[in-house]
Amino acid sequence: MKYLAVLFWAILLLEMVNFVLNSLEGGGPLNLITPIVAAVIFTIIVVLFDMTMKPLKKDTSQQ
Incomplete structure (x- = not known):
């Protein structure tokens, strides 16, 4: 469970980092797969x- x-x-957290970095670059299409792969x-x-x-x-027990 842990x-x-x-x-x-x-x-x-990696999806949030991906969103922030994508926004700083100018906001192109958001890649959702790369952060999931990195998280795994x-x-x-x-x-x-x-x-x-x-x-x-x-x-x-043997002592």
Whole structure:
């Protein structure tokens, strides 16, 4: 569920950045696909980063 929240906010924020940058350039046609692709890539990076940062579980029953 936390990764869906990351994806939602990544899409929302990257779409806003896309809109602002497009407006600063003079306001041509708005590209909606590129920010979504970037948000998916960002979410995958966050998932991989989370998987590598988790501590290893140690088995304490054998001591």
